[in-house]
Amino acid sequence: MRSLFDSRRGGSKFSWLGIWRDRLPDLAIRWRFHTLVVTLAITLVSAYCASGVRFDSSVEVWFLDGDPQIELYHDFRDRFGKEQFIVVGLFPEDVFASQFLDQLDKFTDEIATLPLAHRAMSITNAEILVNEGGRLNGVRLAQTSSGQLPQTAEEIDEFRTRALRSRFVVGSLLAKDGSATSVVIMPSEEAIDVDREIELVKQVRAIVQRQFPSSVDYGLAGTPAINDAIFRAARRDFLLVTPIAALVVALFCFILFRTWIAAFVPLIIVGVTAVWVLGLMGLLGWRMTFLTSALVLVIMVIGVADSIHLVSAWQGERRLGRSARVAIRKSLYKLLPPCLFTTLTTMVGFLAMAACDMAPVRQFGILAAVGAVIALVLTILLTPCLLLLASASTATAIHSHGETRADRILLWLGRPTRRLSQGALAAAAILMLVTAVLIPSIRVSANPMTFFRPNAPVRKDMERIDEVFGGSASLEAVIRTPKGGQLKWENLSKLGKFQRWHEQFPAVGQTLSLVDLVGEIHRVQPFRPNREGTPRGVATALRAVERRDPELLHRLVLDDYSLGRMSIRVRLSEADSLAAQAELADAYIREHFNTPEISVQYTGHVKLYDDMRKYIVDAQIRSLTLAAVMITILMCVLLRSWKLGLFSMIPNVLPIFCGLALMSVLEIRLDPGTVMIASVALGLVVDDTCHFLVSVRSHMSGGETLEQAIEKSMSSAGRAIIATSLILASGFSVLVFGSFAPSMYFGVITAAVIVIALVADLVVLPAALLIFRRTSQAK
Secondary structure: OOOOOOOOOOOOOOHHHHHHHHHHHHHHHHOHHHHHHHHHHHHHHHHHHHOOOOEOOOHHHHEOOOOHHHHHHHHHHHHHOOOOOEEEEEEOOOOOOHHHHHHHHHHHHHHHOOOOEEEEEOOOOOEEEEEEOOEEEEEEOOOOOOOOOOOOHHHHHHHHHHHHHOOOOEOOOEOOOOOOEEEEEEEOOOOOOHHHHHHHHHHHHHHHHHHOOOOOEEEEEOHHHHHHHHHHHHHHHHHHHHHHHHHHHHHHHHHHHOOHHHHHHHHHHHHHHHHHHHHHHHHHOOOEOOOHHHHHHHHHHHHHHHHHHHHHHHHHHHHOOOOHHHHHHHHHHHHHHHHHHHHHHHHHHHHHHHHOOEHHHHHHHHHHHHHHHHHHHHHHHHHHHHHHHOOHHHHOOOOOOOOOHHHHHHHHHOOOOHHHHHHHHHHHHHHHHHHHHHHHHOOEOOOHHHHEOOOOHHHHHHHHHHHHHOOOEEEEEEEEOOOOHHHOHHHHHHHHHHHHHHHOOOOEEEEEOHHHHHHHHHHHOOOOEOOOOOEOOHHHHHHHHHHHOHHHHHOOEEOOOOEEEEEEEEOHHHHHHHHOOHHHHHHHHHHHOOOOOOEEEEEOHHHHHHHHHHHHHHHHHHHHHHHHHHHHHHHHHHHOOHHHHHHHOHHHHHHHHHHHHHHHHOOOOEOOOHHHHHHHHHHHHHHHHHHHHHHHHHHHHOOOOHHHHHHHHHHHOHHHHHHHHHHHHHHHHHHHHOOEHHHHHHHHHHHHHHHHHHHHHHHHHHHHHHHHHHHHHHO
C-alpha cells in the first residue's frame, strides 16, 4: 500500500471515487434546475415537519427508554403522585401583619382553584392535630377562636408562636426566624407533561404580581420553575444567537470572497440543511432540549466549511479565465475527496456521542452527523446551481490584492527547518504532558442550577429560597417492608435515625416521613408499644387522619403499611455536595437496611441528577475513545500508512487535551453541554488536517518533494484552512451570548480548541511530516 511519501502518479486517487469525480460535476450542472425544484420541495416539507417539534425541559427527557433509574422513578410517581412542587417565596416587611395574612390567604385560595394546581399550602391553611375529647382532629394553624385569621396583636403573637413550633411548617412554609413565608404548590394530574407545568408557572407568576404590591419581594423555585426558565431561555437563545451566528458567517464569507453574492451561497446551504435536520427531528418525534436548541448554530458552523472551500476554488478557477461551468467541474473534481473525507471525520465525531446513555446527547450527535452529510450533498448539488445563477462579479478573488502579511507568514511556515521542526514537536509533547496532568481535576455536575449564569434571576431566586426555606428539590427514599412493617417500633426507630443522618448534611433542609406523622400523633395523644412492637392505638389514629385527609397519609405510606417514603428536601445549590456522599449513604443502607424486614431505594429528581452525573463521566470516556479510534483509522486509510496515520493525530489530539485542561484551569464543570466538546472538536479539527494532507499528497503525486509540497500546500490550502477555522471559532464563540452556561462553555472551549488546532496544523503538522519522513528514510 502506498504511503503519503510515495510520489508516483496516481497514488493519490481512490479508485472507487474516480467514477464519481468524473460524473458528479456534469450531473450537478446538467440537472441544476431539477435540483433547485427538488430542494425547494424537500425544504417546504421539512419546514412543515419542523413546526411540530416541541420543547421538553424535564429531567426525564435525558434518560433512555427502559433505563432502570427512570423506571423506578415512574413507579414511585405512579404510586405516590408527583414529587415536583413550586415554591413561591414571599419576603414582606412583616409576615404576621394582618393585612399580609389576608393577602396570603386570598392568594393561596386562588392558586388552589387553578385546574393545573392540585393543592396550595401556606401558613394560612396549614393544619395541626389536636385532641378534642379523646379524638384526633385537624384545625387550621392560623385559625382563631372566632374562626377567622388573626387580627389583634394577641392573636398574631399566639399564631406566631404556634407556627414557629411546628415541624411541618418551619423550614418549608416559614423561615426559621419567621422573616419570610412561602406557598408550596403541587401540580395536579392534569399537568401531565412539562408544557402544562410551564403553563402553571406562568399562571402562578401572574397571580403573584396581581395579588401582592411591588413592596413584597418574591421568587419562584422548584422543578417546574426551572423547566419554565429553561424553556424561556432556550427560546431566547434560538431567536437571538442563531441570527448573530448567521451574521458572523456572512461577514466572514464576504471578507473572504469580497462579494455578497458568493458570501450568501454558503449561508443558503447551511440554512437549507438546518431546515431539513429540524424536519427530520419532527418526523422522528424527538423533542428539543436546551442542548438541541443549539443544533441549528452547530449545523450552520460545521456545514459552511465545504461550501467555502468549493466557492473559493471556483473563484480561483475563474481568475484563470475559465468559464463558470468549467470552473465548477474542476473545483468539484479537486475537492470531492477531501470534502468527503472531512465529512466522514465530522460524522464520526458526532456519532461517537451515540454511545452516550443520555437521550438528548445521543440525539444531538445523530442529528448533527446527518446535518454534516446533508450539507455535503447540498454543497455538491446545490452550490453549482447557485454559482451559475450568480453574477460575473463573483469572480473577485481573495488573492487579488497582492501578497499580504498572511501570505508571507504562510510562506515562512511552509519552509520549516529541521531545528524548528524538532522544537515544535518537543513543545507539543511538553504541552500534552502538562495538560494531561490537569485533566483529571475537572469536576462533573448535572445540577440544573449550574445551567444558568450566576446572575440569572431564576438562579438567584433558587439560591435565596434554598437558603431560607431549606430547599426546592427532593430526594426520595422508598421504604419497603412486609405488610404492616411500617408501623413497627423497630422500623420507625431505624427510619427516624435515617432522617437524622441525612439532616446532618448542609445540603438537606428537612426530611419528612411516617415517623413525623406518628410523632405528631404521639404529641397530641401519647401511646406505648404493644406486644407486637407496634405503637398501641396508632393504627386507629392513622385511620382517623386518613378519614379527614387521605392524601396526607397516602403521600407517606401505602399498601397496608408495606410501602413508605421519606422525602428529603434538598438545597439544589448544594446538591452536588450531597451526591459526593453517595458512597456513605450506600454504606449506611447496607448496614441498617436491605434485610427481609426493611429495604431502601433512592429516587426523585435529585437522584436522577446524580445518575446523569455518572452518565456524563461514562459518556466522556466512551465518546472520546470511540471518536479517536475511528478517526485514527480513517486517517490511516487516507494516508495509506498506519504509522503516518498515528503520527498525523498529534496536531489533532493536542488541541483536545488543551481544551480539557482549559476547563480544569477555569473550573468549568463537565456537564450535559460540555461533555460533547472533546468528541465534537476532534471531528472538526481533523478536517483541516485532511485538507492539508490531501493537498500535500496531490503535489507529491506530481513529482514534487515533500518540502516543496508542504510549501505549496501552505500557500494554496493554508488561507482556506485559516478562513474556515476562524469562521468555525467565531461561530461557536457566538454561544457566549446564550443564556445557558453549558452551551456558553461548549462554544467558548470548542472555539479555543479550533484556534489551537489551527496553530497545530500550520506549525506542528509540517514538522511531524518532515521528522517522520526523515525517520522513515533513516530506517
